[in-house]
Amino acid sequence: MNTAPPLLAENVHLAFGGLKALDGAGFSVRRGLVTGLIGPNGAGKTTMFNVLSGLMRCQSGRISFMGERIERERPHRIARRGLVRSFQIARGFPRLTVFEHLMVYGPRQPGERLGAAILGSAAARRREAELAERALAVAARLRLSHLVDSQVTALSGGQKKLLEIGRALMAEPRMILFDEPAAGVNPTLAEEIGDQLLSLAREGLTILIVEHDMALIERICQRVIVMAQGRTLMEGSFDEVRADPAVQDAYLGGRR
Ligand SMILES: Nc1ncnc2c1ncn2[C@@H]1O[C@H](COP(=O)(O)OP(=O)(O)OP(=O)(O)O)[C@@H](O)[C@H]1O
Ligand SMILES: [Mg+2]
Missing domain, CATH: 3.40.50.300 (P-loop containing nucleotide triphosphate hydrolases)
Structure with a gap:
């Protein structure tokens, strides 16, 4: 050990x-x-x-x-x-919804994008579905489920703080x-x-x-x-x- x-x-x-x-x-x-x-x-x-x-x-x-x-x-x-660090909410993604924001921060496998583009593979789709499930679970644990389809810009300061914890959690x-x-x-x-x-x-x-x-x-x-x-x-x-x-x-x- x-x-x-x-x-x-x-x-x-x-x-x-x-x-x-x-x-x-x-x-x-x-x-x-x-x-x-x-x-x-x-x-x-x-x-x-x-x-x-x-x-x-x-x-x-x-x-x-x-x-x-x-x-x-x-x-x-x-x-x-x-080893993941939390930040103030990223300013680069103002048009994303809470759900999309969490998805952006999900872990990616090396070469995944290329693989998906060439093969459009079932594995890549399965991976996407897993990420989506994880994003919804993270939102639920932070009690943000009712906001998953809201724009990040519409959140209160406190909700943004919770979402920032969610972003860190998405990275496993x-x-x-x-x-x-x-x-x-x-x-x-x-x-x-x-x-x-x-x-x-x-x-x-x-x-x-x-x-x-x-x-x-x-x-x-x-x-x-x-x-x-x-x-x-x-x-x-x-x-x-x-x-x-x-x-x-x-x-x-x-x-x-
Ligand atoms: N990028 C930088 N360039 C120059 N000086 C910096 C830079 N970042 C921090 N400092 C200086 O380094 C010192 C430590 O700053 P730091 O931000 O790490 O402190 P802190 O403990 O986080 O303080 P606070 O509780 O106010 O957030 C300070 O004197 C700060 O002014
Ligand atoms: Mg500081």
């Missing part, structure tokens, strides 16, 4: 000019848990997500996913390994990185999003979530990692982290 932690980042550096956004940050994430990644504004949390998902390349450091090094891999390869992930999935939504919906993440973790998905809403972090995270100024300050339970003087310092005086 593979006992490697799903995600392991070690000594990661990335500077923008003279600004050390990541200055030796590193942590590991445990399988099947919701882990919180917190820290003051500018701590490097989003930059870390960019590096983990391959959107930015770190200048040095090691990142392993399921025991294999990924720090030099392109984003689509990392996603295909099952083993682990999802959520960057502020509940930012700007009302408390009821924030709770709903929290419940969704908890139930995904219960089914075995590993989740790393950046979030400033500490009530949400306290409710859903079994572990919390604190970053400040491009480094990892500490890891522990929410209570341990909250009680730590260095963490309190980082939040009160650590802003640059």
Whole structure:
């Protein structure tokens, strides 16, 4: 059995000019848990997500996913390994319905398009039907079934946040990185999003979530990692982290 932690980042550096956004940050994430990644504004949390998902390349450091090094891999390869990141809703698909939007993000087999074009094959049609079934199941679990034929542009901000979770789920992930999935939504919906993440973790998905809403972090995270100024300050339970003087310092005086 593979006992490697799903995600392991070690000594990661990335500077923008003279600004050390990541200055030796590193942590590991445990399988099947919701882990919180917190820290003051500018701590490097989003930059870390960019590096983990391959959107930015770190200048040095090691990142392993399921025991294999990924720090030099392109984003689509990392996603295909099952490490998927959530975004703000994609602006590139304004005319799609919710159903179509989910279908666009379903996993594709290499060469599938070519195969389908040449053969129009039964296998390709079967694959399409499976994807459609998956899209409907994802919509149902996010309680978006009544909206599958609505245009994405017609959704409320909160519904778009749920759809963004759905997009990540369509990719058949083993682990999802959520960057502020509940930012700007009302408390009821924030709770709903929290419940969704908890139930995904219960089914075995590993989740790393950046979030400033500490009530949400306290409710859903079994572990919390604190970053400040491009480094990892500490890891522990929410209570341990909250009680730590260095963490309190980082939040009160650590802003640059
Ligand atoms: N593309 C970029 N070019 C230059 N500087 C950047 C870039 N992206 C981030 N930074 C800087 O790197 C530092 C870390 O930013 P980052 O967005 O990772 O912080 P964060 O922890 O996600 O903060 P927040 O909680 O406000 O989202 C900040 O000082 C930011 O201004
Ligand atoms: Mg950020």
